[in-house]
Amino acid sequence: xxxxxxxxxxxxxxxxxxxxxxxxxxxxxxxxxxxxxxxxxxxxxxxxxxxxxxxxxxxxxxxxxxxxxxxxxxxxxxxxxxxxxxxxxxxxxxxxxxxxxxxxxxxxxxxxxxxxxxxxxxxxxxxxxxxxxx
Amino acid sequence: xxxxxxxxxxxxxxxxxxxxxxxxxxxxxxxxxxxxxxxxxxxxxxxxxxxxxxxxxxxxxxxxxxxxxxxxxxxxxxxxxxxxxxxxxxxxxxxxxxxxxxxxxxxxxxxxxxxxxxxxxxx
Numbered sequence: 001x002x003x004x005x006x007x008x009x010x011x012x013x014x015x016x017x018x019x020x021x022x023x024x025x026x027x028x029x030x031x032x033x034x035x036x037x038x039x040x041x042x043x044x045x046x047x048x049x050x051x052x053x054x055x056x057x058x059x060x061x062x063x064x065x066x067x068x069x070x071x072x073x074x075x076x077x078x079x080x081x082x083x084x085x086x087x088x089x090x091x092x093x094x095x096x097x098x099x100x101x102x103x104x105x106x107x108x109x110x111x112x113x114x115x116x117x118x119x120x121x122x123x124x125x126x127x128x129x130x131x132x133x134x
Numbered sequence: 135x136x137x138x139x140x141x142x143x144x145x146x147x148x149x150x151x152x153x154x155x156x157x158x159x160x161x162x163x164x165x166x167x168x169x170x171x172x173x174x175x176x177x178x179x180x181x182x183x184x185x186x187x188x189x190x191x192x193x194x195x196x197x198x199x200x201x202x203x204x205x206x207x208x209x210x211x212x213x214x215x216x217x218x219x220x221x222x223x224x225x226x227x228x229x230x231x232x233x234x235x236x237x238x239x240x241x242x243x244x245x246x247x248x249x250x251x252x253x254x255x256x257x
Binding site: 008010047049050051053059061063088089090092097101104105108 | 199201202205206243245246247248249250251252
């Protein structure tokens with residue numbers, strides 16, 4: 001039952017700060033009352049939407065990371081659906097992806113530690129990355 | 135991007151089509167406009183021999199060792215979305231199959247939450 005989900009939702013742009021906090025706290029209590037726990041809350045702020053949603057061009061994005069089971073997510077989604085200022089939401093399960101990333105990272109770290117006489121390819125790769133990102 | 139490939143095409147090949155005419159006094163761009171070089175792809179020998187040297191495309195995610203393809207990373211995803219909002223195919227971008235799979239999933243999730251457009255530019 002211990003799965004990690006990311007719950008991203010958009011509220012209407014004219015929602016005031018206190019109401020956002022109220023909505024988030026009600027969601028948090030809903031999570032804790034059904035046995036999960038909230039790992040993080042991030043208000044990503046106002047952002048322009050890529051397309052018009054319910055006649056809104058902008059929206060305030062909120063990201064919630066939640067630990068719990070599927071029933072909890074069901075309840076949260078139901079709540080978001082009936083909450084009027086929420087115009088869009090998406091839930092993504094992230095624990096398996098995170099596990100995969102951790103595994104890759106562990107493998108990379110192990111590789112880096114075991115063969116030390118390989119200094120040439122490392123700066124080259126770093127330089128390339130910097131060049132492309134710059 | 136097209137400008138760059140065009141320049142390399144002119145510089146890196148013998149230009150059999152446009153080589154017989156002087157390029158200075160004539161509007162030579164008509165010749166180029168007819169067949170704009172595509173940004174990539176293997177081969178290029180549609181009319182016999184090799185015309186241009188194309189750089190071998192590599193998977194950006196493999197080269198830069200980007201493992202996390204997340205729907206929230208709009209900057210990254212936008213590089214693989216055409217102006218029209220379409221996902222750019224692998225054969226144009228050079229992304230390897232496993233990464234393209236994750237990429238397309240992430241793009242679709244981003245579309246769902248209005249981070250990327252379904253069609254057209256982000257207004």
